Amino acid sequence: MKTSLYPEHVKLCARIVDFHGWDMPVWYTGIKDEHMATRESSGLFDASHMGEIFVSGKHCTAFLNRILTRDVSSMKPGKVYYTFFLNDKAGIIDDLTVYCIEEQERYMLCVNASNIPVDLNWIHEQNKEKAVIEDKSPQTALIALQGPGSAEILKTCMDFDLEDLRYFTFCKINSPEYGDLMISKTGYTGAGGVEIFLAAENSSPLWRSFVDAGATPCGLGARDTLRLEMGYPLHGNDIDETTTPLEAQLDFAIDMSKNDFIGKESLAAQTSKGLSRRLFGVELLEKGIPRQGYHCLKAGQEVGIITSGSISPVLGHGIALAYLDNSVHEDEEIAVLVRSKLIRAKVKRPPFVKGTISK
Amino acid sequence: MKIPEGLMYTQDHEWAKIEKKAIRVGITDHAQSELGDIVFVEFIEKGSHITAGESLGTIESVKAVSEIYAPVSGTILEVNELLLDTPELVNQDCYGDAWMALIEMDDPTETDNLMNAKVYGEFLSAEAK
Structure with a gap:
């Protein structure tokens, strides 16, 4: 599979590797340079292989509250949480971010590329509440602009003020050049910056404008070393169905005070038994x-x-x-x-x- | 991709240069480019005896670990200790300052098994397909 930005990677002479079935850039010039560019100025990443699943409908909040470890019922539009899908044993099926689009009515889940089929299966299987589930992964691109220089680039390219956005929140804007955008102040590098969701067909012009403004294209190699320096876990390596959020020391992303959710009992049992x-x-x-x-x-x-x-x-x-x-x-x-x-x-x-x- | 004339090459992407009864060994431009940023190099001990195809050292890039294989059998006379502290030299000068080891050959006719620049070039093109 290829993302909508694949032709851009080829133009930039990226080294392409197979990543869980996706032809993705591992580096353009070199991992070290790309890593340091992100830490010191700004790096540009194609994360379009990741999944975007929309959940809406009458009982969607109740549904999500049962399958996610955070309490989504108190989320306001524009809020983002890092959370998990757990199995009964509190094993991590996937780690993800949940975006509140309309309070109590519409949410987006951003999940790991390699887990899209597993996640979709799980969500459908658990959907007693009959929430409306739409997988918009194929038509959605995700561009991450990360690093301390991101604010200046966003200002130059889209007249967007990053200071107005708080960490782990997002806003929706309509740009004449790039259409509807969701700009999220999140990331997987610890370097600051944004992740931008947009229609796949608009991704190349936005990518090129960031490159022209001086952002360094970065591959999966730098994405991995950047997240490792921050200690962010990678699903499939550091966390999976055999590990729990408690063992992974990710307690901040579980909310034991909310009503029953899948995996809660096992988490409580693990807490009382000790790790x-x-x-x-x-x-x-x-x-x-x-x-x-x-x-x-x-x-x-x-x-x-x-x-x-x-x-x-x-x-x-x-x-x-x-x-x-x-x-x-x-x-x-x-x-x-x-x-x-x-x-x-x-x-x-x-x-x-x-x-x-x-x- | 640089493939200098006058050197000999292995299918594992090492180069070898005959220096009297010894050969100097390094990795090719193709190898360093495939590995990407090289961040660690280590060798087996100087003076050890090695058989063709055995590992004389390890080279690591940010992403991967790979072995450096001996093109011929012999005794390790020297290893390039410069690379222990400046492994990035392998990316910068793989045919020059970033040579890996000097091996005294048991049997100089073993070099007959290696490829010349032209054949290695064809081997690379075939491998790319």
Whole structure:
């Protein structure tokens, strides 16, 4: 599959890879340059492979409140939450953002590209409330403009004032050049900026205007190192149906005070029983690059496994996310087995680098 | 993609240059470009004996780990320690300053198995299809 921006990637001579069936740019000039451009000025990402599912109708709020971990009933139009679909065991089917478009009446769910079919199945299967479900993923493009220089570019290209928008909110505007846009002050980089949803057919002109204004096109490679520096989990690596939000230390995205939702009982049970492992950041103190599947040891005993790892372009050394067992605590020193060598590392609570998000 | 004349090439995208009874080894322009930003290089110990096709070191880009394979059997005389601290040199000068190792050959006729620049060029085009 290809996004509507694929011809732009080819024009920019991007290195294209297969990402869960999507032909996506992994880099244009290089991951490090693109990463640093996003941290220091502005990076442009095609995230159109992600899914946009609209939920509306009489009982849509009740429905969403049952299948999501946050309370959507108090959401006002323009609000965005990060949340999960959980199974009965509180395993994470997907992590997503929910957008309140019309209070109590219409919402949009932005889900991971690789999970669109699974999510749609799950939503339809659970839909006792008979909410109206529309998958608008194919006709919707998503362009992320991230980094401290995003405000200036938005002003230049669309006369849009980013300061007027608060973090984790969005606004709908109609632009003469690009049609209906949803501009959301969210992102997956920790660098600040926006994510813009628009009709696929309008995506190329908007992309080109951002490039012309000086935004650096960035591939999935930089998207991954940027999110890793912030400790944002990647579904399929760091979280999946076998891990819970509590283990992943994502408690902020669950609301135990609201009425029953799928997975709530299991979460409560896990809280009272205590966690046997937790997702931590791991920062290497010596040369080496931690990778998914590498083992973590403490005093010669295995204490966990790395779920994502790479080098931090900002710090210049290896960073990772790892599930570590109960015996391990923040700021403690452990070792990562890199091939046959034990590399010293420190357990940290991410982010590994300071983000530049303006609230 | 640069493929200098006078060097020999492997199917794993290493180059080899004969220096008397030894060969100098590195990775090709195609290899460095496929890997992207190279951020880590390490070698097996100097003085070790290695068989053709075995790994003489590891090279990591931001995204991936790959091995550097010995084009011939022999003894590792030198490794390029410069790359341990400046791995990005591999992206900048893969046929020059970013050579990987110098191997004293057990049997110089083993280089007969390697490709010349023309054949490697054809091999790359065939691989791209």
